[in-house]
Structure formats: structure tokens, C-alpha cells
Amino acid sequence: MKPVLYIVIPCYNEEKVLPITCELFLEKITTLVKKNKIDNSSRILFVNDGSKDHTWDIICELAEKDEHYMGISQSRNRGHQNAVLAGLMEAKDKCDITISIDCDGQDDINAMDEMVDQYLDGSEIVYGVRSKRDTDTFFKRFTAEGFYKLMNLMGAEVVFNHADYRLVSSRVLKEFANFEEVNIFLRGMFPLVGFKSTSVYYERHERIAGESHYPLSKMLALAFDGITSLSIKPIRMITGLGGFIAILSFIGVVWSVVMAILGKTVTGWASMVCIISFIGGVQLICLGVLGEYIGKIYMEVKHRPRYIISERTEEKK
Structure with missing residues (x-):
């Protein structure tokens, strides 16, 4: 029996990039269905994180146009990690596997093919890991790699160069639902769940459109949240x-x-x-x-x- 896949995509003020990347996600779903890797009841789940622009209107229009699109909207902006969590919890009882990915088109969606293959081979969690950072500036590369090294030094178990691009089975998500803490750091929490896991390597591209929502200040705040949430x-x-x-x-x-x-x-x-x-x-x-x-x-x-x-x-x- 072919697994049902839900692609979970957090969105915050993405009206510029969403009309472009939505077609790419739909094409990927269609391709995987044609390859008999997933069921046609698979869906693309957008999570509107209290956007102040027309992101939610675009999501509603997409859902009316094609049954593969669906969306949920949070009552207010609660941050990237909570948006991803909301999508995963919404999907866990409706599908067999989820793949969380950002809306900006930077993560290579073709890596999803190998992620699904690894799941079919028995892995319950598949981490998307950047193979290199050639497109980053020296400062960005230095601070990002320092972020992961600092996290591991402080006792937070994270996969090096992995953000929130990952495949997770519904079995793992049902166990993950028992983690009830308010201060969440997903990339450090999923390794705590256990189960068989592996990594898929890919090259990250430039943002297709719009502006990054993760400046240095937010990266530092995320690092501190991760350390204090996972380590004493x-x-x-x-x-x-x-x-x-x-x-x-x-x-x-x-x-x-x-x-x-x-x-x-x-x-x-x-x-x-x-x-x-x-x-x-x-x-x-x-x-x-x-x-x-x-x-x-x-x-x-x-x-x-x-x-x-x-x-x-x-x-x-």
C-alpha cells in the first residue's frame, strides 16, 4: 500500500514567493504519485503563521483551484517552530508521512524523492542536510556552522547543517505529540524521540523571491532557545x-x-x-x-x- 504524504509548509508574509513555489510543490506531488511512491490522496498543507499580507487569501484560492492544496491559519503569529508544529499535528492522523519544508524555495524539493525512498526502506525520520554552503557569505557560513557546533557543545543533540527540512512518519509524530513543552526547538527534539533515522544531502539555493525572515538576531535567539530548552x-x-x-x-x-x-x-x-x-x-x-x-x-x-x-x-x- 502506497503511503499518504503531507508536505507541511509554514508561511509568514510569503505573498511574493508563494505563487511561484506552490506550483513546484504540486509538481513534486504529481511526480511522486506517477512514480507510484505515494498515494494520490497526498496533500500540500500550508500553515499561515498570522501573515499581515495576502498569504492566507492566496492559500484559500489555491485550495479552491486544486484538491491537493489545503491550508490552516493560526489566530496570530506564533513563530516558525510553532507553525511547523501546528502543521505536523494537523497532519499526523491524516497521513503516513510528512515532509516539512520552508516556502521560499531554497531547499531542494527533489530531495523528497530520496526521503520517501529512505522511508520505504525502513527509516522513520529522514533529515535533510545541506551538503555545502557555497552560496552563503563568509559571515553567514561562519555563524551558521558556529550555531550547530555551539548547540552540540552545550549538550543539545542536533544534526549538523540540518534545519527543519525533514521527513517524519505518523508513528513518530504520535509519540512526539507527548512532548508538551511550550518552548520548542524541533531540530533538537526529534532526535530525542528515537526510532530509525538517516540523512539525505542536498544543495541549498538562493531564495526565489521575497526577503528572509531569519536575520542574525533571530538566529541567535533560536540558538539560545534551543540551548535553554534542551540542556542544563x-x-x-x-x-x-x-x-x-x-x-x-x-x-x-x-x-x-x-x-x-x-x-x-x-x-x-x-x-x-x-x-x-x-x-x-x-x-x-x-x-x-x-x-x-x-x-x-x-x-x-x-x-x-x-x-x-x-x-x-x-x-x-
Whole structure:
């Protein structure tokens, strides 16, 4: 029996690129059906993440034009990760496999063929991994690769050069639904689920149209969210730093007492100011990291919904 595939595509202000890439996604679905790899009941599921332009109107028009298109709209913008999650949870009971991919056309959709093949060979999760970053600037390449290295260093298990282009079976998604945390970092959470997984390598292209929604500031925020959501290593580092400074302080106290006994003390404010400033700065950094974790605990205990779907194209038919 051929599997039913849902391609999950988060969209935020994509009115410029959506009319172009939607045809590419439909062509890919059609091609896979003709190759007898997937069932014709497979669908393209757009997730409108509270767009302020005409993205939702375009999605509704596409759904009316072809049955392979469908869409859901969130009540407000909740971020890329929550948009992907909303689409996956919407699809998990309707299909056998999902492939999440961005709308901008940068990820090579032809990699979907190999992803489906790997699923048919027994893999439950197939990660789309960039084979190279030749199209990136030096700064972009340096910061992006540093992002993955930092994540692994901090204890967050992520696949190097993998973003959110992946195939996931409905079996995995049903287990993933038990992960109820509000602060989500999908590329670090799916490896926690387990099951057989593999990777498919592809070349990433330039964005077809529109502007990127992931500047450096958002990348840094995503990295920090990922670290604090998946690892307590920063807190352990603070403990280690505190112990190291305590040892230095104890040595300093012993040295001061010895110098006082020998009568070699010299009064001065420079050393005192340096020590106080150093200790104060370290304390503020440590409090900031602890505050981030406490803030996340605060958000988790509220159990607020991670997404709210306000409209579905199916309801308009």
C-alpha cells in the first residue's frame, strides 16, 4: 500500500514567493504519485503563521483551484517552530508521512524523492542536510556552522547543517505529540524521540523571491532557545565558574593575610575596583542565565496552547 504524504509548509508574509513555489510543490506531488511512491490522496498543507499580507487569501484560492492544496491559519503569529508544529499535528492522523519544508524555495524539493525512498526502506525520520554552503557569505557560513557546533557543545543533540527540512512518519509524530513543552526547538527534539533515522544531502539555493525572515538576531535567539530548552549545561558551567572563582577568592584571602602579617600591604583602590567589577559582572551574567531558565519554567507551568488554529480551507468549501 502506497503511503499518504503531507508536505507541511509554514508561511509568514510569503505573498511574493508563494505563487511561484506552490506550483513546484504540486509538481513534486504529481511526480511522486506517477512514480507510484505515494498515494494520490497526498496533500500540500500550508500553515499561515498570522501573515499581515495576502498569504492566507492566496492559500484559500489555491485550495479552491486544486484538491491537493489545503491550508490552516493560526489566530496570530506564533513563530516558525510553532507553525511547523501546528502543521505536523494537523497532519499526523491524516497521513503516513510528512515532509516539512520552508516556502521560499531554497531547499531542494527533489530531495523528497530520496526521503520517501529512505522511508520505504525502513527509516522513520529522514533529515535533510545541506551538503555545502557555497552560496552563503563568509559571515553567514561562519555563524551558521558556529550555531550547530555551539548547540552540540552545550549538550543539545542536533544534526549538523540540518534545519527543519525533514521527513517524519505518523508513528513518530504520535509519540512526539507527548512532548508538551511550550518552548520548542524541533531540530533538537526529534532526535530525542528515537526510532530509525538517516540523512539525505542536498544543495541549498538562493531564495526565489521575497526577503528572509531569519536575520542574525533571530538566529541567535533560536540558538539560545534551543540551548535553554534542551540542556542544563549552562547552569552547570555557572556552578563550575562559581567554584573556580571561590578558589581564587580563597587564595586571595590567604595571600592578603600573609601580606598583612609580613607588613607588606599597600593601600590602593585600583585592585579593589577591578575585583569588585569582575565579581559583579560575573554575578550579573549568572543571574541572567538563571533568569532565562526561570522564565521558561514560568511559561511552561502556565500550559498555554502552543498554537491556535482559527481557520481551515476545508471549512470554506
